[in-house]
Amino acid sequence: MSSQKLTVAVLGTGIMGAGMARNLAAAGHDVRAWNRTIARAQPLADAGVQVTADPAAAVTGADVVLTMLLDGPAVLDVMRTAGPALTRGAVWVQSSTVGPDAQSELAAVAAAGGLLFLDAPVLGTKAPAESGQLTVLVAGPAAARALAGPVFEAIGSKVIHVGDDGDGGAASALKLVLNSWVLAITNAAGEVMALAKGLGVDPDRFFEAIEGGPMDTPYLRLKASAIRAGDYSPSFTVEGALKDLTLIVDAAERRGVRLDVAAAGAERFRRALDQGHGGDDMAAAYFASFPG
Numbered sequence: 122m123s124s125q126k127l128t129v130a131v132l133g134t135g136i137m138g139a140g141m142a143r144n145l146a147a148a149g150h151d152v153r154a155w156n157r158t159i160a161r162a163q164p165l166a167d168a169g170v171q172v173t174a175d176p177a178a179a180v181t182g183a184d185v186v187l188t189m190l191l192d193g194p195a196v197l198d199v200m201r202t203a204g205p206a207l208t209r210g211a212v213w214v215q216s217s218t219v220g221p222d223a224q225s226e227l228a229a230v231a232a233a234g235g236l237l238f239l240d241a242p243v244l245g246t247k248a249p250a251e252s253g254q255l256t257v258l259v260a261g262p263a264a265a266r267a268l269a270g271p272v273f274e275a276i277g278s279k280v281i282h283v284g285d286d287g288d289g290g291a292a293s294a295l296k297l298v299l300n301s302w303v304l305a306i307t308n309a310a311g312e313v314m315a316l317a318k319g320l321g322v323d324p325d326r327f328f329e330a331i332e333g334g335p336m337d338t339p340y341l342r343l344k345a346s347a348i349r350a351g352d353y354s355p356s357f358t359v360e361g362a363l364k365d366l367t368l369i370v371d372a373a374e375r376r377g378v379r380l381d382v383a384a385a386g387a388e389r390f391r392r393a394l395d396q397g398h399g400g401d402d403m404a405a406a407y408f409a410s411f412p413g
């Protein structure tokens with residue numbers, strides 16, 4: 122446990138933010154949490170987290186503000202609402218996946234509030250968020266990184282320093298690169314399972330054939346197992362995956378890079394969303410292979 126006790130505001134206690142808030146409280150920090158749907162934050166009170174009715178109450182007097190909201194527009198909206206209550210000199214750890222192109226607007230909000238901004242998205246899903254085993258990708262000034270160190274220690278097991286400029290979006294760029302990979306595997310897993318079903322191939326024979334070889338991949342097995350078990354309890358939702366693939370395709374396009382697989386993957390997530398699977402785990406993109 123870190124010896125430095127901080128007051129930390131967690132804005133957004135969904136799948137990820139809830140686990141992060143719990144681990145911050147378990148590490149001895151004074152944690153205030155706010156969530157748009159307050160019922161989702163209330164169970165955190167059992168862990169000693171102070172649940173607040175609005176973002177301003179959460180950030181008042183906070184040394185560190187951690188945002189873990191769906192997307193860039195939600196982060197901007199919530200931080201602008203919290204604005205007048207922010208403490209000048211506090212560190213803003215922005216961990217939502219928003220992509221590098223959202224950074225300039227976020228940095229402007231940070232500058233207006235006198236905050237030290239860290240672009241700090243995380244790698245890892247629900248289970249690592251709950252066990253404090255996330256990988257934190259961080260870009261931002263050394264002084265802010267040092268102040269936020271105890272927070273990273275509580276939520277993660279690894280910190281990857283990407284640069285000293287938080288405003289440039291270097292960590293968010295790395296996060297999109299990572300997610301392009303994991304979302305490609307997820308969609309490939311769904312299509313493999315759908316094709317096997319369509320062709321009448323027993324998935325066990327597929328796994329028997331690849332076992333121990335270079336085609337075998339733990340993540341493929343994870344998502345294929347969820348599909349075979351019909352267990353779509355969310356670690357990362359279809360809605361979130363669609364948001365990320367849209368960010369990925371748009372960010373690439375702006376830089377003259379064409380991503381056909383990611384674009385097709387986004388269409389699969391969009392179809393699954395339209396079929397009513399938006400809140401299910403992204404493995405539910407499997408259903409995009411079949412008529413809704």
Ligand code: NAP
Pocket residue numbers: 132133134135136137138156157158159161189190191192194195198199216217218219243244245246247356357358361365
């Ligand atoms: P989630 O469970 O869907 O939570 C999303 C959060 O954003 C909830 O607190 C939600 O509030 C809030 N929100 C959405 N729209 C809002 C708005 N317009 N105004 C205010 N609040 C809003 O998602 P999550 O999986 O925790 O993801 C949170 C962030 O972490 C996302 O950027 C995601 O891409 C990223 N991330 C997720 C994972 C993962 O595996 N799950 C891993 C790494 C990074 P309500 O509860 O009221 O809807």
